[in-house]
Amino acid sequence: SQTIHQWPATLVQPVGSPLSLECTVEGTSNPNLYWYRQAAGRGLQLLFYSVGIGQISSEVPQNLSASRPQDRQFILSSKKLLLSDSGFYLCAWSFSRGPRAFFGQGTRLTVV
Amino acid sequence: AQTVTQSQPEMSVQEAETVTLSCTYDTSESNYYLFWYKQPPSRQMILVIRQEAYKQQNATENRFSVNFQKAAKSFSLKISDSQLGDTAMYFCAFMLGGADGLTFGKGTHLIIQP
Numbered sequence: 680s681q682t683i684h685q686w687p688a689t690l691v692q693p694v695g696s697p698l699s700l701e702c703t704v705e706g707t708s709n710p711n712l713y714w715y716r717q718a719a720g721r722g723l724q725l726l727f728y729s730v731g732i733g734q735i736s737s738e739v740p741q742n743l744s745a746s747r748p749q750d751r752q753f754i755l756s757s758k759k760l761l762l763s764d765s766g767f768y769l770c771a772w773s774f775s776r777g778p779r780a781f782f783g784q785g786t787r788l789t790v791v
Numbered sequence: 792a793q794t795v796t797q798s799q800p801e802m803s804v805q806e807a808e809t810v811t812l813s814c815t816y817d818t819s820e821s822n823y824y825l826f827w828y829k830q831p832p833s834r835q836m837i838l839v840i841r842q843e844a845y846k847q848q849n850a851t852e853n854r855f856s857v858n859f860q861k862a863a864k865s866f867s868l869k870i871s872d873s874q875l876g877d878t879a880m881y882f883c884a885f886m887l888g889g890a891d892g893l894t895f896g897k898g899t900h901l902i903i904q905p
């Protein structure tokens with residue numbers, strides 16, 4: 680069976696510090712991978728998605744970037760965090776043919 | 792671009808009652824998928840039910856069912872015999888398919904009262 684791991688669960692970072700959130704999927708090959716952000720009291724917003732190694736599509740311009748160094752690894756990064764980057768970040772995957780998405784446990788990021 | 796609208800920020804019902812959550816969406820596409828996700832206090836996103844736009848029959852999953860009105864672009868969720876464990880945020884979501892991500896509504900906070 681397939682599983683998705685996302686870490687850390689909670690993170691408090693000062694403004695201007697770097698960020699690296701990691702997500703890995705087990706039990707499947709060539710998944711589509713996604714990063715979503717959920718701001719307080721709002722729905723989820725798609726940030727990035729990837730259909731393969733090194734292939735990243737960005738949905739919204741922002742202070743964040745994503746990378747996919749391996750087939751089942753998806754990383755969300757920032758060189759310098761802003762207060763507005765605070766939120767709940769969720770990684771998700773789907774089969775290459777879609778359409779159902781499976782979500783990780785999420786990371787609660789607080790920028791102080 | 793697709794949009795999803797949930798007009799009920801919060802709803803509260805008594806245990807064992809039936810409740811309906813509303814969702815409308817906007818798209819110019821004819822083939823797509825619609826979802827209802829549940830987010831309990833743990834914040835784990837749990838798929839409740841899925842509907843393919845090409846299917847006329849409304850999807851059902853145990854106590855959960857949808858009323859899919861394609862022409863009206865409406866996709867409501869009905870929860871029958873509500874339980875305390877149904878208390879959560881409920882998100883309606885849209886997907887075109889393939890590698891496309893989900894477009895979410897802002898959610899409805901459902902509270903089941905004992």
